[in-house]
Amino acid sequence: MSDSALPHCQFHPSAAAGWFCPACKANLCPGCTVLELQESSNTELLSCGRCGGAAEVLKVHRSQAPFGKRLLGAWLYPLRPSGLFALVAVGAVVAFSRWVFQYAPLLPGLVALAAWLGSFWGSLFWIVRSTSMGAQHFTAPDFQSIHDDLVDPAIRGVVATALIWVPGALFLWHFDETHRPLPLFGLMVLVTLLYAPMALLFAATGESKLSLLNPIKVVGISVKLGRPYLMVVAWMVPLALVHALVMMVAAWVSSLPIPLMAPLVAEAISLFAPFVMARLIGLLLYAYGDRVGYGVDSEFYEPALPGVKPRGKKRAAKVPAPQQRETHRPELQRFTEIEPASAPAAQPAPRQRFIELEPEPAPVAAPEPLEARLVRAVEANALDEALALYRQLPERLPPLPAACHLAMGQKAATVGDYTLAVRALKQVAQHSPEDPLAPKSCVILARLYGERLGDAASAQKLYRHVVGRYPGTDAARFAQSRLPPA
Ligand SMILES: [Zn+2]
Numbered sequence: 095m096s097d098s099a100l101p102h103c104q105f106h107p108s109a110a111a112g113w114f115c116p117a118c119k120a121n122l123c124p125g126c127t128v129l130e131l132q133e134s135s136n137t138e139l140l141s142c143g144r145c146g147g148a149a150e151v152l153k154v155h156r157s158q159a160p161f162g163k164r165l166l167g168a169w170l171y172p173l174r175p176s177g178l179f180a181l182v183a184v185g186a187v188v189a190f191s192r193w194v195f196q197y198a199p200l201l202p203g204l205v206a207l208a209a210w211l212g213s214f215w216g217s218l219f220w221i222v223r224s225t226s227m228g229a230q231h232f233t234a235p236d237f238q239s240i241h242d243d244l245v246d247p248a249i250r251g252v253v254a255t256a257l258i259w260v261p262g263a264l265f266l267w268h269f270d271e272t273h274r275p276l277p278l279f280g281l282m283v284l285v286t287l288l289y290a291p292m293a294l295l296f297a298a299t300g301e302s303k304l305s306l307l308n309p310i311k312v313v314g315i316s317v318k319l320g321r322p323y324l325m326v327v328a329w330m331v332p333l334a335l336v337h338a339l340v341m342m343v344a345a346w347v348s349s350l351p352i353p354l355m356a357p358l359v360a361e362a363i364s365l366f367a368p369f370v371m372a373r374l375i376g377l378l379l380y381a382y383g384d385r386v387g388y389g390v391d392s393e394f395y396e397p398a399l400p401g402v403k404p405r406g407k408k409r410a411a412k413v414p415a416p417q418q419r420e421t422h423r424p425e426l427q428r429f430t431e432i433e434p435a436s437a438p439a440a441q442p443a444p445r446q447r448f449i450e451l452e453p454e455p456a457p458v459a460a461p462e463p464l465e466a467r468l469v470r471a472v473e474a475n476a477l478d479e480a481l482a483l484y485r486q487l488p489e490r491l492p493p494l495p496a497a498c499h500l501a502m503g504q505k506a507a508t509v510g511d512y513t514l515a516v517r518a519l520k521q522v523a524q525h526s527p528e529d530p531l532a533p534k535s536c537v538i539l540a541r542l543y544g545e546r547l548g549d550a551a552s553a554q555k556l557y558r559h560v561v562g563r564y565p566g567t568d569a570a571r572f573a574q575s576r577l578p579p580a
C-alpha cells in the first residue's frame with residue numbers, strides 16, 4: 095500500500111490531509127486548518143480555514159500506512175539504545191539462570207529453569223504486547239509476581255511452540271544423522287516458518303493455554319489476518335538465515351576464555367532474531383489486530399498526520415470558535431448546503447460574513463459548569479475537546495450520564511491513557527449498573543485489563559460478571575467467548 099491511500103486536502107490535492115470540516119465535508123491540510131488556544135479552558139480548538147466552522151482531527155485506520163515500511167523498521171528495534179540494553183539485561187538473566195539450572199539440585203534447579211524460560215518468553219511476549227500498543231522503543235516491563243511474569247510465560251512459550259519443537263525433537267530422535275529424509279525436514283521447516291509467528295502471537299496475547307495447542311484456532315486467526323500475516327511470514331526466511339549466522343557468532347563468543355562476560359554476550363546477541371520476530375508480530379497486531387478482535391476498535395484509528403500542527407490563519411472571524419461551533423452549527427450546516435463548499439480562497443468565505451452579521455453575544459459572566467460543557471462536547475462528538483475537559487474533572491467524579499463516561503473511557507483508551515480509561519469505565523459499572531451501556535462498558539474494561547494492562551485475572555473476573563449479570567446481551571455472549579470452556 096502506498097501513501098496515496100492516505101487522504102489528501104480537498105483544496106490542495108498534492109497535500110496530505112490531517113483534519114476534516116463537517117460543514118464543508120472536506121479533508122483539510124495543515125494550511126487549511128486553524129489551531130487556536132482557548133485560554134479559559136486551556137483547550138486547543140480546531141477550525142476550518144475555509145468556513146471558520148469547527149474542524150475535527152481526521153482519523154485513518156492504522157492499516158492505511160504502508161505495512162512493509164513498518165516491518166522493515168523492526169530490524170532496527172533491538173539495535174536502538176533501549177533495545178541493546180534489553181538484549182544485555184535479558185541475556186544476563188537467561189545466561190545466569192541457565193548456568194544455575196545446569197549445576198543446581200532439583201528444586202532450585204526448577205526455579206532456575208522457570209527463570210530461564212520465563213525471562214526469555216516473557217521478554218518476547220512483552221515486546222509483542224508493548225509494540226501492539228504503539229511503543230516505539232523497548233520499555234522496561236513492570237514485574238508483578240513470579241507466577242505472572244516467569245512461570246506463566248515459560249509454560250505459555252513451551253506449550254505454544256509445542257507443535258514446532260515436538261515434531262522436531264521426534265525427527266532428531268527417530269532418524270540418525272545419516273538417514274534424515276530431506277523432504278520431511280524441508281516440510282518441517284516450512285511449517286515452522288508459517289506457524290511460529292502465529293504461535294508467538296497467540297501466546298503473547300493471553301489466550302488460554304489449552305487453545306494454544308489448537309492448530310485450527312491458530313490457523314483460523316492467521317487466515318483472518320490475511321496478506322499482512324504472509325508479509326510477516328516472508329520476513330521469517332531472512333530472519334532465520336540471520337539467526338543461523340548470529341548463533342554461529344554466539345557459539346564462537348561463548349567459547350572465548352572470558353568468564354561471565356563471554357556467556358552473557360553470547361546470550362545477548364542470540365536474542366537479536368527473537369526480538370525482531372516479536373517486534374514484527376507486535377506490529378502486525380498494532381496495525382491489524384482489530385481483524386481478530388484484539389484491542390479496542392477505536393484504538394485502530396489514529397490521526398492521519400500525527401505530530402503535525404495546523405498552520406492556517408484565521409480569516410476575519412470575530413467570534414471565538416467554540417461559540418461559533420456550538421450555537422451556529424445547525425445554521426452553518428444548512429448554509430453550506432446552499433453555498434458551494436469550494437468558494438475561491440481569495441474571496442471572503444460566505445460563512446464568515448454570515449457570522450459577522452449575526453455576532454455571538456458577549457460571553458456571560460458566570461462560566462458554564464465543566465460537566466455541562468463536557469456533556470455537550472460528547473453529544474457533538476468533539477471527543478478531543480471532551481477528553482480535555484474530562485481530565486479537568488476532580489478525582490471524585492460528579493454524576494454524569496453513562497454515555498459520557500463510556501465515550502471518555504473509549505477515547506482515553508484510544509490515546510493510550512489507560513489509567514483514565516479504567517477510571518471512566520469503572521464509573522459506569524459502579525454508578526449506573528442498570529444502564530443499557532453498562533455491559534458494554536464492562537466488556538471494554540475487561541479487554542483493557544486483559545489485552546492492554548496484562549491483567550488477565552481482572553479481565554476474567556469482569557467477563558464472568560458480565561455473563562452472570564447481563565445474560566442474553568451481546569456483551570454477555572462476547573464475554574462468554576472470552577472465558578475458558580467450563
Ligand atoms: Zn489545503
Ligand SMILES: [Zn+2]
Nearest residue numbers: 115118142145
Ligand atoms: Zn469548513
